[in-house]
Amino acid sequence: MSAPLLTPLVVGLLIALAQAAQQDSGIVNGREAQPHSRPYMVSVQQGNEHICGGFLVSNSFVMTAAHCRERKESLTVLLGAHDISKKKKSIRVKVAKYHVYPAYDADTLENDIMLLQLKTAVQKSKEVQWIPLPKRDKDIKPKTLCSVAGWGAIKSNGAISPRLQEVNVSVVDRKLCQKIWKSPITNRMVCAGGSAGNRGFCQGDSGGPLVCKDTAVGIVSFNEAGNCNTPKKPNVYTQISKYLPWVKCIISSIKCRAEEDRLGIVGGTEAKPHSRPYMASLQEDKIHDCGGILVSEDFVLTAAHCAGQYRIVLGAHSVHSPESTQQVLGISHSYRHPKYNKKNNDLMLLKLDRKANLTSSVQVIPLLKRRPPSGKVCSTAGWGDLDDNDTVPDKLQEVNTTVLGQPDCAQRWRGRARITRSMVCATGQRQFQGFCSGDSGGPLVCDGKAAGTVSFSGQRCGDNRTPDVYMLIPRYIKWIKSILKRG
CATH class of the missing domain: 2.40.10.10 (Trypsin-like serine proteases)
Incomplete structure (x- = not known):
């Protein structure tokens, strides 16, 4: 055109x-x-x-x-x-x-x-x-x-x-x-x-x-x-x-972002109920908006671009139906990364208004301390768009994804986005697999540990020509620990 x-x-x-x-x-x-x-x-x-x-x-x-x-x-x-x-x-x-x-x-x-x-x-x-x-x-x-x-x-x-x-x-x-x-x-x-x-x-x-x-x-x-x-x-x-x-x-002149920034899962499958007990659903007016992960009894880690008057739902498999395993909590304070700027340092910690009750359906996920190597098979999960067409699921979805090296990721993006050392990229194991509208802030999980948080992707969800981009958690361990200690 x-x-x-x-x-x-x-x-x-x-x-x-x-x-x-x-x-x-x-x-x-x-x-x-x-x-x-x-x-x-x-x-x-x-x-x-x-x-x-x-x-x-x-x-x-x-x-x-x-x-x-x-x-x-x-x-x-x-x-x-x-x-x-x-x-x-x-x-x-x-x-x-x-x-x-x-x-x-x-x-x-x-x-x-x-x-x-x-x-x-x-x-x-x-x-x-x-x-x-x-x-x-x-x-x-x-x-x-x-x-x-x-x-x-x-x-x-x-x-x-x-x-x-x-x-x-x-x-x-x-x-x-x-x-x-x-x-x-x-x-x-x-x-x-x-x-x-x-x-x-x-x-x-x-x-x-x-x-x-x-x-x-x-x-x-x-x-x-x-x-x-x-x-x-x-x-x-x-x-x-x-x-x-x-x-x-x-x-309305309020701080907002495009729904394209709220990312979820394409080309995946329904997760086994409560097999990812660290998952958090950030909801506004009882509607799922972003994902997150429980990193301590009273803190959820998510993406900084997730901006809303949220309640946090833990222990959910369905986001549309009440479940006995669910815990609904409020937010007492939000800590955006001090150097957040659109796609850079896209992390935020949410202090819960009370401690979560840890159960088989609600658990803290450990954080990875080193960058996952290129070729490592990991996974991501969320309640977002299933097929890049505003088809939102009720149940938690998951998909395997393979880590890319930073140079390879940057080359595929061709200058359309700056891929920094504080990011980690991954692609689905076939074309059009990955995250999409509805689950920013969700996790990249490698060996049972949180390696990244969903940040941004290309024009079409799951397209390996523009790999999915996560914030690399190991680069932010010091900041995360300082906030958790302060909280």
Whole structure:
């Protein structure tokens, strides 16, 4: 897929390279919208020139596509406009912060979503309103009639339209879309228009909304390069419902992270009940969010990026049903590693509000004191995603994983992540085995001892091209012991 089409120079370069897809899209075979009938519409601009669409989702946030700011340029937004060539009744607001989804991939356009935090909040008026988002994660049924709008070109390689255009489009079945594109169309994308009726978007309006029943369900992401008029492939949008926890987090202005950072098990099997009595489930509102391990009677070790108002459940095999073996405890204090910074030093100790009662189902795990050698077969466990598709299990899952040397791991990541000496990498014994959404903070276990804690992985769970990465516990023994002694 191509880089963003933000200037004529880039357009010419991409055409010369015959890329397969294009972004920053507008409206084809549509009509001029009734002035201010879509008061949520936003023109995202650089140097007072329209580059992308967007839409207002609160009084302080605009949602758009992540690829609309590939070059880290300063942007402004124009609100309340119908004709963006005129300043009448429109409001220009500076962007204070850019919240790009942490797992956004510019090459594949996965997770192509960004929230722009406005420098000043806006007031509702006839011309300025925000649009509702989905209330829960649910796919849009194929053939559903929706609409898309923007100020983009009305034909391939055409100029942008100064007045807002709109067009109705039908949702395309995802499996059919995947077959036509012959490239990854993930469950976080939705297809509509394009080859289905020769209607849709073109250069100039990436980031605009796909609207179904007055709700924004998608974000314009990419289409077939150089062929807006008679495309042979459906248009592709980012599906908003897949990102609701992250969106809520950002808009609420609380410390949060992407659900991609909450990792679990892919390609494994159900563990024997209570065979891993050190496992902890970190739950928010009684819903499992992260994993952890009991390292003393009153401390759980987990990942620093696990941020929530948690309760700790020990002695669980099922996280959905009460069990007589379960113990539910609170947290009296959290100790993040003092040098934690995103993927570095991703460790946290949670002081429990009381000591756990040690039983056959609740036990402390010993910590490994030396780095496990390359080729060592270990294991990991958790209650996370089973198949990289938001399928969350009830029962604890486990999978064997083989330790990689640091140089090999770094080479496979190819600079996309810095692999330090404080990390240990491992891969499944076959492709697509490892951890995934739902179990950050869980353990890498070697010879019955905790060697690491789940930290981060690549775009696809369990892909050995981007090995799973754990924080290497032996590198942190001194820090762990100092906190346990203080506690």
